[in-house]
Amino acid sequence: LPFTRNVVGPMDYTPGTFSDSQHPHITTHAHELALPVVFESALQHMPDRPSVYYGLPEQVRQFLSVLPTAWDDTKLLAGYPGTEVVMARRKGDVWYIAGINGTDESRVIGVPLETLGLEKGRKVTWFKDGSDGKSFVTEESVSLPEDGKAVQVECLPRGGFVAVVK
Template sequence: MVSQTAQCLLFPSGLVTLPDMPDAYRRKADLFEFIGQLPMNWDETKVLEAEIGKYITLARKAGDAWFVGALADEQGRKTSITLDFLEEGITYDATLYEDAPDAHYEYIGPMNKREARAQKTELKPQQTRRELYQVKKTTAKKGDSIPVTIAPGGGHCMWIRP
């Protein structure tokens, strides 16, 4: 789910579409806080790190606020985002939208009856773990380093404001 939220920042569009039911949106109001703050125009954009096909971390500024989005491929990723782009001498409030420690883009287990029999396990309907996330609030200043763990196929977002 954080991956889809980060995609709203990384791939701006006049039409944001997230595949879910309206009731699910109410249960994820904290993630929609990030999406709701995204402006349509940016004053500045910085690519913080990227390797084609593997990962990307991008920071965009609008007014005094910065929005950071990161995505990773199916391998996931551990990294740190250094906040060198912030203004010196200002303390910022930062909200981090992160994949939960056990998040994963695919269901780990038997996908059909044949696989379940081969694994000698019962096939039970289960949700994937791509929906699992956590939201943290902290403060930050120029030069701080934020540790980031991106689940396989996941994402990470930050909303940073003075």
């Protein structure tokens, strides 16, 4: 979808459901968390039951509560249709970087950072796949790589990640 429907502007899509209320998920929770950043929608909304969001870790709830609904800049950092995508969106001086694995196999996704012009000393909060796909690994106040080039992120099958660079 980021290479077809969403390539020229916003699309109608319902991202970020964490429950299996109607159908079992084939995506991980980190994949679902990445979708509101990967996909641009003219009306972004969170479609799951409130109790599901209240049950998420505090850092994830905080991320969702401050996630912008409009962006100042958008960059496709990497990807290939049906395989993976890494998208960066900026609001003010904060970059939101999200990636999803579109395959049924674990894979390492490269996150090229050089085109973002990030200064040294900026800190990153990472939300990554937990071991079971239904949880998160959150890493706060992580430094950017010294060379400013790229980061490698391990993703589960149909997994994903989000990075917030402040």
